[in-house]
Amino acid sequence: MVKSMSGLGAVLALCFTAPADGSESYPTKPIRLVVPYAPGGGSDTIARVIGQKLGDRLGQTVVVDARPGAASMIGTEIVARARGDGYTLLLADVPHAINVVTYAKPTYDAVRDFSPVIRVATAPQVLAAHPSLKVSSLKELLAMPRAQTETLAMGTSGQGSSPHMTYELLRIKTGLVLNHVPYKGGGPAVADAVAGQIPLVFNASPPIVPFIKNNRIKGLGITSASRHPLLPDVPTFQESGVKDFVVAHWYGVLASGGTPPAIVKQLHQEIARILELPDVQERFASLAIDIAPLGPDEFQKLIESDVRRWKDVVVKSGIKLQ
Numbered sequence: 001m002v003k004s005m006s007g008l009g010a011v012l013a014l015c016f017t018a019p020a021d022g023s024e025s026y027p028t029k030p031i032r033l034v035v036p037y038a039p040g041g042g043s044d045t046i047a048r049v050i051g052q053k054l055g056d057r058l059g060q061t062v063v064v065d066a067r068p069g070a071a072s073m074i075g076t077e078i079v080a081r082a083r084g085d086g087y088t089l090l091l092a093d094v095p096h097a098i099n100v101v102t103y104a105k106p107t108y109d110a111v112r113d114f115s116p117v118i119r120v121a122t123a124p125q126v127l128a129a130h131p132s133l134k135v136s137s138l139k140e141l142l143a144m145p146r147a148q149t150e151t152l153a154m155g156t157s158g159q160g161s162s163p164h165m166t167y168e169l170l171r172i173k174t175g176l177v178l179n180h181v182p183y184k185g186g187g188p189a190v191a192d193a194v195a196g197q198i199p200l201v202f203n204a205s206p207p208i209v210p211f212i213k214n215n216r217i218k219g220l221g222i223t224s225a226s227r228h229p230l231l232p233d234v235p236t237f238q239e240s241g242v243k244d245f246v247v248a249h250w251y252g253v254l255a256s257g258g259t260p261p262a263i264v265k266q267l268h269q270e271i272a273r274i275l276e277l278p279d280v281q282e283r284f285a286s287l288a289i290d291i292a293p294l295g296p297d298e299f300q301k302l303i304e305s306d307v308r309r310w311k312d313v314v315v316k317s318g319i320k321l322q
Contacts, residue, residue: 030061036075038068047091053274080108084258094162097306102160115259119252119294124224133199138221138240154178154200155189163202204249209288223247
């Protein structure tokens with residue numbers, strides 16, 4: 001009888017033992033959310049909104065850790081090399097997929113080294129001009145002689161950045177050639193366009209929207225599938241005659257590769273609920289960022305699709321960075 005009870009006790013103990021991956025009790029310590037950019041930008045703002053709410057829901061501190069440098073690759077590599085236990089997360093955006101095809105020796109694999117948790121939001125990109133430029137739309141810009149357009153300076157947030165690659169895609173599709181001027185960030189590029197130092201700027205919508213609404217610069221075209229409610233007078237690229245041209249700058253949360261599915265699911269569910277909160281929706285709307293959650297599987301497919309898309313642009317444009 002004693003032997004039988006001992007055997008039953010062993011079975012019960014096995015049934016109630018927590019999984020070896022630690023997902024049963026997750027989280028038991030602070031979580032690190034790495035932002036691969038300097039503080040103050042769109043990614044940093046999104047990370048802080050989500051981080052605070054996620055910490056409250058999980059009962060653990062979420063530390064937002066800004067690790068800028070190397071076109072976001074320094075912070076991204078930190079997460080790629082971290083243990084897959086759910087305690088190191090990345091606030092990623094489109095360059096996550098671009099860097100692995102534009103740089104000759106990327107230090108991580110955009111797909112294999114990460115466990116997608118959730119796409120959080122998207123923001124269209126906008127081509128804008130200083131009021132002194134005598135065109136009012138992308139359609140008019142496309143109609144200009146190449147000898148004139150190739151002298152027009154167009155600022156972006158950097159060589160190989162999402163706006164730069166979107167311009168390269170536009171050039172491949174239309175033949176439009178502009179004088180690309182890479183800046184160290186979208187903010188300085190937008191500021192110079194507003195000041196009239198450059199006639200054109202191409203950037204994600206958040207830093208551009210306020211200046212368009214205040215008539216400091218004018219929107220020539222937007223890369224969304226339809227006109228944006230914050231910029232109803234700015235035509236889409238497709239309206240301007242560029243077929244099949246929809247590009248969204250996405251933001252999402254990734255965990256290190258190998259993170260247990262139960263932890264990925266828990267993080268996804270919690271962040272999805274956070275995105276439904278009225279104050280979070282209001283905050284994102286004020287930044288001209290559209291909440292657009294995708295689950296882990298769909299987000300994985302998006303990243304894979306983006307890697308293929310930008311690889312094709314790299315091949316056709318000849319871009320290669322060191």
